[in-house]
Amino acid sequence: MRWWRSLAAAAALLAALAAALALTVAGLRPTRPPLRFRSGGSFKVALFADLHYGEDAWTDWGPAQDAGSDRVMAAVLDAEKPDFVVYLGDLVTANNLPIPNASLYWDRAVSAARGRGIPWAAVFGNHDDMPFEWPPEWFSPDGVPPLRCRPTGSMAASGADQGCSFRGTPRIDLITAEISKNRLSYSSNGPKDLWPGMSNYVLQVLSRSHDDPALLMYFLDSGGGSYTEVLSSAQVKWFQSQSQFLNPNGRIPELIFWHIPSTAYVKVAPKAKSEIRKPCVGSINKEDVAPQAAEWGMMDALAKRPSVKAIFVGHNHGLDWCCPYEKMWLCFARHTGYGGYGNWPKGARIIQISGNPFSTVSWIRMENGTKHSDVTLSP
Amino acid sequence: MRWWRSLAAAAALLAALAAALALTVAGLRPTRPPLRFRSGGSFKVALFADLHYGEDAWTDWGPAQDAGSDRVMAAVLDAEKPDFVVYLGDLVTANNLPIPNASLYWDRAVSAARGRGIPWAAVFGNHDDMPFEWPPEWFSPDGVPPLRCRPTGSMAASGADQGCSFRGTPRIDLITAEISKNRLSYSSNGPKDLWPGMSNYVLQVLSRSHDDPALLMYFLDSGGGSYTEVLSSAQVKWFQSQSQFLNPNGRIPELIFWHIPSTAYVKVAPKAKSEIRKPCVGSINKEDVAPQAAEWGMMDALAKRPSVKAIFVGHNHGLDWCCPYEKMWLCFARHTGYGGYGNWPKGARIIQISGNPFSTVSWIRMENGTKHSDVTLSP
Numbered sequence: 111m112r113w114w115r116s117l118a119a120a121a122a123l124l125a126a127l128a129a130a131l132a133l134t135v136a137g138l139r140p141t142r143p144p145l146r147f148r149s150g151g152s153f154k155v156a157l158f159a160d161l162h163y164g165e166d167a168w169t170d171w172g173p174a175q176d177a178g179s180d181r182v183m184a185a186v187l188d189a190e191k192p193d194f195v196v197y198l199g200d201l202v203t204a205n206n207l208p209i210p211n212a213s214l215y216w217d218r219a220v221s222a223a224r225g226r227g228i229p230w231a232a233v234f235g236n237h238d239d240m241p242f243e244w245p246p247e248w249f250s251p252d253g254v255p256p257l258r259c260r261p262t263g264s265m266a267a268s269g270a271d272q273g274c275s276f277r278g279t280p281r282i283d284l285i286t287a288e289i290s291k292n293r294l295s296y297s298s299n300g301p302k303d304l305w306p307g308m309s310n311y312v313l314q315v316l317s318r319s320h321d322d323p324a325l326l327m328y329f330l331d332s333g334g335g336s337y338t339e340v341l342s343s344a345q346v347k348w349f350q351s352q353s354q355f356l357n358p359n360g361r362i363p364e365l366i367f368w369h370i371p372s373t374a375y376v377k378v379a380p381k382a383k384s385e386i387r388k389p390c391v392g393s394i395n396k397e398d399v400a401p402q403a404a405e406w407g408m409m410d411a412l413a414k415r416p417s418v419k420a421i422f423v424g425h426n427h428g429l430d431w432c433c434p435y436e437k438m439w440l441c442f443a444r445h446t447g448y449g450g451y452g453n454w455p456k457g458a459r460i461i462q463i464s465g466n467p468f469s470t471v472s473w474i475r476m477e478n479g480t481k482h483s484d485v486t487l488s489p
Numbered sequence: 490m491r492w493w494r495s496l497a498a499a500a501a502l503l504a505a506l507a508a509a510l511a512l513t514v515a516g517l518r519p520t521r522p523p524l525r526f527r528s529g530g531s532f533k534v535a536l537f538a539d540l541h542y543g544e545d546a547w548t549d550w551g552p553a554q555d556a557g558s559d560r561v562m563a564a565v566l567d568a569e570k571p572d573f574v575v576y577l578g579d580l581v582t583a584n585n586l587p588i589p590n591a592s593l594y595w596d597r598a599v600s601a602a603r604g605r606g607i608p609w610a611a612v613f614g615n616h617d618d619m620p621f622e623w624p625p626e627w628f629s630p631d632g633v634p635p636l637r638c639r640p641t642g643s644m645a646a647s648g649a650d651q652g653c654s655f656r657g658t659p660r661i662d663l664i665t666a667e668i669s670k671n672r673l674s675y676s677s678n679g680p681k682d683l684w685p686g687m688s689n690y691v692l693q694v695l696s697r698s699h700d701d702p703a704l705l706m707y708f709l710d711s712g713g714g715s716y717t718e719v720l721s722s723a724q725v726k727w728f729q730s731q732s733q734f735l736n737p738n739g740r741i742p743e744l745i746f747w748h749i750p751s752t753a754y755v756k757v758a759p760k761a762k763s764e765i766r767k768p769c770v771g772s773i774n775k776e777d778v779a780p781q782a783a784e785w786g787m788m789d790a791l792a793k794r795p796s797v798k799a800i801f802v803g804h805n806h807g808l809d810w811c812c813p814y815e816k817m818w819l820c821f822a823r824h825t826g827y828g829g830y831g832n833w834p835k836g837a838r839i840i841q842i843s844g845n846p847f848s849t850v851s852w853i854r855m856e857n858g859t860k861h862s863d864v865t866l867s868p
Contacts, residue, residue, distance in 0.1 A: 249783065
């Protein structure tokens, strides 16, 4: 029945066109030069997690914390010289930021990579567009402190302080500002269908010698702040269609990045506040995993693909371990910022991917130059 | 030392001018005709509390609730024919409202009084400008339902749905829309110094026969939603200066209206979920008082003035009692709206003030026409 074959061919062509369209929407950035493995055949990524810029800007404490975060990133980048930086969410603490545009603080976060000419990508954390939380003492006899943003225009006369923004800077404004201003930014606002999630996109890293993709990095918005802390069913479908299109036979290794640990992290976590034992590797285990609100199938979709080697999240400042789950690894980054809760020494998880044969090793580089928690992320 | 006297006189004049200025700022509305006791010497107020318009507008359930709230207000107004209506906060459930302007629902709430030519005033509740809470099922395979507000313009292309507002409609927008459109509205956005609180103002009711004020009604914004649930120290000072200016010798009786019970309500509350016994009067005692986050002195300031007869709040749908506290009464309104939690029958607290000699009686009028919980609010 030859017409069946023609129909099948036409359907395949249509599917390919649709997938190509989806790819464009998904934000594989044709306007940026392709990312490539370096000449030695490796690709090194630094994860900057939970920087929390912009806290308590009306006191001396906040700016001092931000200067600390600048120093951590400088120390890590100078020691490791990575090929790429991933900003793993909570770049800013919007719930602490009365200024009209949190992008000023977001921009300070990405300036560490920009200043060294290192390309980067970012995903959203739950604090990045969180509405302002009013400090209780502002209602005491001390009152509202003088803020940089003062009432202006007609709204000032009518009682509103429109010079300040107390509802957070929307995700779309943060990411649009980043992308439009930075040629080294590989971030994307992702497909409209995944709204209210924004930072959903795929980046491919090409092999040194030819233009075949040798690594796929998936970035997902795990929500929080202005909406629920969750990876949606729509994101699962998007991941499935993207990975099927870009990597149908699973030949290309895949790494996954988002901010809030999934509930699977709870399952593999070392016993709370106890020592981290093999097969897990890490140095701090100081709190319970704070997982997403629901699991709509992302972990099953990932576990089904042997090409998925590891997931990297932030969010829990007191955890920095990697543990195996099914055939992949679930890893925490390391709290990089002086902002945010927790006084554990600051650092950054480093991931070094080798191309041929493929292997992924990871360690944590501290602000003081030390290095620990080496782990090979192989099944 | 005569120059001392001149200085004192000048200072007094300046103080009077400053107070007059403060009065204008505070929103005693010179552009509306004065409120007056009726010819029989009484003034009757209906309290509409917790209407919660606009819930689940993407289903049939929400609009049906709103129709129910319309019916309750119509029944109460037709039975009681009050001189004034107080909308006691939570007119809308902004955390359930994805539409760009919650003022449409706010307007429906006040249309009950407007349609009958009855003047009114409103204070904010914690739900009126609360950011949208994303329903968990919108992240399931069911996805985001079709919303009335669709993506439009450039933001749609970039992934944001700016046709919908998911950050709540700001207090200033809600109250500005109400005041500008309604000559029967006696609401005010209050003095700028009390920001982020908005609905802080005083209304005076004149006696029938001459232009002396015979009753003062103070409206206060007890916060919640976009900021803390609290009456601030600044509001306490404002109340003190206003009451001192308008009613220095305490000759004029004073009633107080805000949304969220103060912690003093917890102290006088009947034992949780038990019968309401004298001296308290009411019909439902189904939950614990949910008080403000802090007490910055408002209750002390009120208790020091024998002219303050009673405070009226909403917020707790399962409470409708009045209990004495110091020399005044602390009263709950009655849940008026079909929106919001709780299936207790709907109604409204009525307050009838008589001028000479002054007395305040109150009762609850139900949707079905019955009347109960008569109480005389005298010390």
